[in-house]
Structures are given as C-alpha cells and as structure tokens.
Amino acid sequence: MVRRPELRPRSFRGQIVVSTLLLMTAVVIAVGVGTQVVLARTAQSDIDSVLRDRMDAVVSVVDTRGGSRPDARLGAYLDPGVRVYDQRARLVTGSIEADARDPADDLAEDLTAPSATATSLVDDAPGGLRLLARVVTTDAGWRGVVVVSQATAPYERSERYALLATLVGGLVAIAVSGLIAHRVTSQALRPVTTMAALATDWSEHDLGRRFDLPPGTDELAGLGASLDGLLDRVAGALRAEQRLSSELAHELRTPLTAIQGIAELGEMRGSPDPRAAEDYTRIAEAARSMSTTISTLLDLARHRLPTDQLAATELAEVVAALRPLVPASLAFDVEASAGGIEVTAPAALVVRCLTPIVENAVRHARTRIALTARTEAHEVVVRVADDGAGIDPTVADRIFDAGVSGSGGTGLGLAVALRVAHTLGGSLRLGTPAPGEGAVVEVSLPRG
Numbered sequence: 001m002v003r004r005p006e007l008r009p010r011s012f013r014g015q016i017v018v019s020t021l022l023l024m025t026a027v028v029i030a031v032g033v034g035t036q037v038v039l040a041r042t043a044q045s046d047i048d049s050v051l052r053d054r055m056d057a058v059v060s061v062v063d064t065r066g067g068s069r070p071d072a073r074l075g076a077y078l079d080p081g082v083r084v085y086d087q088r089a090r091l092v093t094g095s096i097e098a099d100a101r102d103p104a105d106d107l108a109e110d111l112t113a114p115s116a117t118a119t120s121l122v123d124d125a126p127g128g129l130r131l132l133a134r135v136v137t138t139d140a141g142w143r144g145v146v147v148v149s150q151a152t153a154p155y156e157r158s159e160r161y162a163l164l165a166t167l168v169g170g171l172v173a174i175a176v177s178g179l180i181a182h183r184v185t186s187q188a189l190r191p192v193t194t195m196a197a198l199a200t201d202w203s204e205h206d207l208g209r210r211f212d213l214p215p216g217t218d219e220l221a222g223l224g225a226s227l228d229g230l231l232d233r234v235a236g237a238l239r240a241e242q243r244l245s246s247e248l249a250h251e252l253r254t255p256l257t258a259i260q261g262i263a264e265l266g267e268m269r270g271s272p273d274p275r276a277a278e279d280y281t282r283i284a285e286a287a288r289s290m291s292t293t294i295s296t297l298l299d300l301a302r303h304r305l306p307t308d309q310l311a312a313t314e315l316a317e318v319v320a321a322l323r324p325l326v327p328a329s330l331a332f333d334v335e336a337s338a339g340g341i342e343v344t345a346p347a348a349l350v351v352r353c354l355t356p357i358v359e360n361a362v363r364h365a366r367t368r369i370a371l372t373a374r375t376e377a378h379e380v381v382v383r384v385a386d387d388g389a390g391i392d393p394t395v396a397d398r399i400f401d402a403g404v405s406g407s408g409g410t411g412l413g414l415a416v417a418l419r420v421a422h423t424l425g426g427s428l429r430l431g432t433p434a435p436g437e438g439a440v441v442e443v444s445l446p447r448g
Contacts, residue, residue, distance in 0.1 A: 013182070013185045013186065013189060016181055016185045017178055017181045017182050017185065020177050020178060020180075020181035021174055021177065021178045021181075024170075024173060024174045024177045024178075025170075025174055028166075028170030028171075028173060028174060029170075031166065031170070032163065032166040032167065032170060035162060035163075035166055036159065036162070036163060036166075039158070039159050039162050040159060043152075043155035043156070043158065043159060046155065047130050047150055047152055047155060048122070048130075048132075050150050051122070051130065051131075051132040051148060051150050052132070054079075054081075054082075054132075054148045054150065055132055055134055055146065055148050058078065058079075058082050058084075058146050058148055059134070059136050059146060061074075061077050061078060062074065062084060062136055062138060062144075062146060063136075063138045063139055065077050066084075066138055066140075066142060067138075067140050067142070068138070068140035068141060068142055069142060070084060070092050070093065070138075070142060070144070071092065071093065072092070072093045073093075074092070074093045074094075075093035075094055075095070078093065078094050078095075080095050080096075081095070081096055081097065081100075081148060081149040081150070082094045082095070082096065082146070082147070082148050082149075083095070083096050083104050083108075083146070083147045084144060084145075084146055084147075085108040085112070085144055085145040085146075085147070086143075086144045086145075087112055087143045087144055087145075088112060089105070089108040089109040089111075089112040089145065091105075092144065094147075096147065096149055097125075097127060097129055097149060098127075099125055099126040099127030099129060100125040100126075100127070100129045100131060100149050103123050103125040103126075103131055104125075104131055104133070104147040104149070106123075107121050107123055107131060107133035107145070107147055108133060108145045108147060110133075111133055111134075111135050111145045112135075112145060119134060119135045120132065120133060120134040120135070121133045124152075125149070128151055128152045128153045128156065129149045129150070129151060129152065130149065130150050130152050131147055131148070131149050132147070132148050132149075132150075133145055133146070133147045134146055192223060195211065195223060195224065195227060196227075198211075199211075199227045199230070199231060209231075210228045210231060211224035211225075211227060211228055213225070256287050256290055256291050256294070257291070259283065259287045260283075260284055260287035260288060260291065263280045263281075263283040263284035263287060264280075264284050266280035312342040312343065312344055313342060313343055313344075313345055313346065313347040313350055314340070314341070314342050315340075315341045315342070315343065315373055315380075315382070316340070317347050318347060318350045318351055318354065319334050319371065321347070321351045322351065322354055322355065322358050322371075325355065325358050325359060325362060326358065326362055326369055327362065330362065330365050330367065330368060330369055331367060331368035331369070332368075332369050332371070333368060333369070333370045333371070334370075334371045334372075335370075335371065335372040335373060341373050341375060341380055342380075342447070343380050343445040343446060343447065344424075344425075344445070344446040344447065345424040345426075345445055345446065349420055349423070349424060350424070350445065352416075352417075352420050353417050353420040353421050353424070353426075353428075353443060353445075354382065354384070354417070354443060355417075356413030356414055356416060356417045357384045357413075357414070357417055357441045357443065358371075358384060359413060360413060360414065360439070360441075361384055361385070361386035361388075361439065361441075362386075364386055364388030364389065364438060364439060365386035365387055365388050365438070366386075366387050366388055367387055368386070368387055369384070369385070369386050370383075370384070370385045370386075370437075371383070371384055372385075375447060376447075377447075378446065378447055379426065379444045379445060379446060379447050380444070380445050380446075380447050381442050381443070381444050382442070382443045382445065383431055383440060383441075383442050384440070384441050384442075384443075385431070385433065385434070385437045385438070385439070385440040385441075386437070386438050386439055387436060387437060387438055388438035388439060389438055390433065390437075390438040390439050391430065391438075391439045396430065399414060399430065400414050400415060400417075400418045400428060401415060414428070414441075417443075421443055421444070421445070424445055424446065425445075425446045426443060426444045426445040426446060427443075427444045428441065428442070428443055428444075429441075429442050429444075430442070
C-alpha cells in the first residue's frame with residue numbers, strides 16, 4: 001500500500017512560524033542561562049580579587065603600623081569593613097557591617113583554634129557581604145587574624161541588569177524572527193496559493209485551461225506540471241461520468257418504460273388473484289422509483305456548475321413539487337416562513353434531493369408529515385419529520401449508505417439524496433426527534 005504524505009496546507013505557514021518561534025525561544029533561553037552562568041562566575045572572581053587586594057593592603061598596614069602589639073590606635077589607619085583579631089580571636093580594632101560581625105568573629109575563632117590548619121577562609125555573610133579572613137604574622141612577631149568584607153550588591157545588580165537586557169533582547173529577537181518567518185513563508189507560498197486557486201477555478205469553469213509552465217528544476221515548475229496532470233484527470237473523469245450516465249440512462253429507460261407500462265396495464269386489467277394485482281403494483285412502483293433514480297443521476301452529471309453560477313430557488317416552489325407525494329390521508333404541515341427562504345441550487349435538483357426523504361416519511365408516517373426550514377450563517381436547513389415509529393437503531397448509523405434500508409426497500413433513495421446534497425454543496429444528516437415525532441432528516445443546502 002502506498003503511503004500518502006501528510007499535507008496540511010492551511011497550517012503549513014503557521015507550523016513554520018511556530019517552529020521558528022520555538023527555536024528562537026530555546027536559543028534565547030540557552031543564551032540567557034549561559035550569560036548568567038558566565039556573569040555569576042565572573043562576578044565571583046572579581047569579588048575574590050577585590051577581597052585579596054584589600055587583604056594585602058590591610059596586612060601591609062598592620063605590619064607597618066601595628067608593631068609588636070597592635071591596639072585600638074591601629075583603627076585610624078584602617079578602612080571601614082575591616083577587623084583585626086589577636087591570636088585568641090579577641091577583637092583588637094576595626095569596624096565592619098552589623099550583619100557581618102558574628103560571621104567575622106566565627107572566622108577568627110576557626111583560624112585561631114588549636115586544631116586550625118587553614119590560613120585563610122572565605123564566607124558569605126547576610127546583607128550581601130562576602131568575607132575573607134587570613135592569619136597574619138608581622139615582622140615584629142605579632143600573630144593575629146585580619147577579616148575584610150566586600151559588598152556583593154553592585155555585582156548582583158549588574159547580573160540583574162544583564163538578565164533584564166537578555167530577556168528584552170530575546171523577546172525582541174523572537175518577535176522579529178516570527179515576523180520574518182511569516183513574511184518569508186507568505187512570499188514563498190503566495191505562488192503556490194495562487195496556482196491552487198487557479199486550478200480550482202479552472203476545474204469548475206474551464207477544464208481546458210492549463211498552466212503550461214516552461215520546463216525547469218524549481219518547485220513551481222514541478223507543481224504546475226502536477227496540477228496540469230491533475231486537471232487532465234479531473235476533466236477525463238467528468239467526461240467519462242457524463243458519458244456513462246447518458247449511456248446508462250439511454251439503455252435503462254427503454255426497458256424500464258416497458259416494464260412500467262406492462263405493470264400498469266396489468267393493474268388496469270385487473271386480476272382475480274389479489275396477489276397478482278399486488279405484484280403488478282409493486283413492479284410499477286419499483287420501475288417508477290428506478291426511473292426517478294436514473295433521472296436524478298443524469299441531472300447530477302449535467303449540472304456541474306459552481307454555486308456562484310446557480311440561480312436562487314425559493315423553497316415554496318420546491319414544496320409545491322413535493323405536495324403530490326403526500327397522500328390525502330396524511331397531513332402535510334409546512335412552516336409558513338419556509339416559503340420565503342431561498343437556496344442556491346436548481347429547483348429540479350432540490351426536489352430530487354428531498355423526494356426520497358418525503359417518500360420515506362410517507363411510508364412510515366401515521367397521521368402527519370412536517371416540513372420546516374431555518375436559515376443559518378451560510379446555509380438553509382430543511383427538516384422533514386414524521387410521526388411514525390422512527391428509525392431502527394441498528395441501521396441508524398448506516399441509513400445513508402447505498403443498499404441499507406430499515407423497511408425492506410432497495411436502500412437507494414437516501415443514498416441518492418445524500419449524493420445530490422453533496423453535489424449542491426450541502427449535507428444530509430439525521431435530526432433529533434421532538435416529542436411525538438418519529439424519524440427526522442435534515443438537509444443543509446447553500447443559502448440563496
């Protein structure tokens with residue numbers, strides 16, 4: 001079995017745009033995350049570098065100004081954010097941010113503990129501060145711990161600004177890429193859309209028109225050749241259908257007319273056998289039904305006009321042609337407003353479409369048949385209902401298939417009605433019965 005490629009021309013442009021947007025979104029996210037990781041590492045390295053530089057400067061001051069026993073007077077030479085501890089982790093001098101005091105004391109105790117092996121420690125204190133502690137030994141022999149701090153807020157602010165700039169730039173890039181993708185795909189698909197519209201128009205109005213593009217290697221030349229071949233096949237199929245319908249109608253109408261005439265003659269002569277009279281009647285009805293079906297199929301083959309070239313038909317004209325189908329023993333209720341509604345279809349084909357439905361309703365109705373019509377956006381819905389027993393649920397989902405009947409008939413009437421409705425650009429479906437109704441069939445036709 002040949003697997004056909006899945007083509008969705010209506011959403012192709014949208015798929016390209018969405019794919020482009022998703023790709024750009026993924027790229028923006030990757031760039032944003034990568035930028036933040038790089039900035040975070042760079043900021044961390046810069047902070048550590050500043051802490052080391054400050055530590056070296058403080059150690060130099062302690063060594064030159066502290067002497068053999070630094071005291072509080074050393075604080076006059078120290079910048080804010082620096083603390084000096086002795087070898088027992090007691091504060092000698094210096095000032096530091098309030099949030100960093102306890103962490104600074106803890107670092108000093110860790111470095112002066114008897115079990116301490118490290119000579120420097122780094123810690124993050126509350127309030128956006130980073131601390132560096134180092135064991136210091138002056139030339140005069142004094143030993144202690146120096147703690148310096150550095151605010152991380154400026155670096156974090158730079159990271160936030162960079163993140164905001166990345167997000168704004170990414171959104172702009174996504175929007176621009178979506179617009180570019182839409183424009184490019186629109187320009188690329190415009191010739192394809194034009195060719196498809198021309199092919200559809202030619203298939204409805206002028207089957208002899210072709211693109212006849214010069215030979216080439218681009219995609220449009222291949223599409224034109226494919227559409228030309230498709231139009232050739234469509235034209236051939238339509239001509240073959242029309243020829244077949246005409247031949248069948250010619251070949252079948254003569255014997256059907258003879259059968260119908262013989263059956264009606266037998267009815268007129270009468271017969272002492274009631275069963276023979278009943279057989280004549282059934283044969284005549286079957287011949288008339290077959291003749292109607294053949295005429296309908298022939299009309300379908302002949303009426304191949306687009307809906308914009310079909311004149312509007314009032315439903316009142318159709319109802320008048322359907323009334324003789326309903327015997328006097330049944331009431332035929334027609335909604336008053338239905339007469340003023342118009343459909344875009346030949347009156348003969350609308351009658352052909354509704355005749356099998358009304359005939360079915362006549363066969364199953366007990367007392368009445370109701371025909372109503374309502375207008376919707378672009379269509380007219382004709383509703384035919386009877387008060388019979390309704391449609392057998394076992395065949396309800398197949399009632400419009402050829403050969404399917406719930407009452408022992410040929411099963412061709414509703415199938416032909418469905419084909420006529422589709423030819424006119426409409427549809428056929430079962431409706432929902434109201435209380436007291438049996439079978440309900442709704443026909444949708446183009447609105448006049």
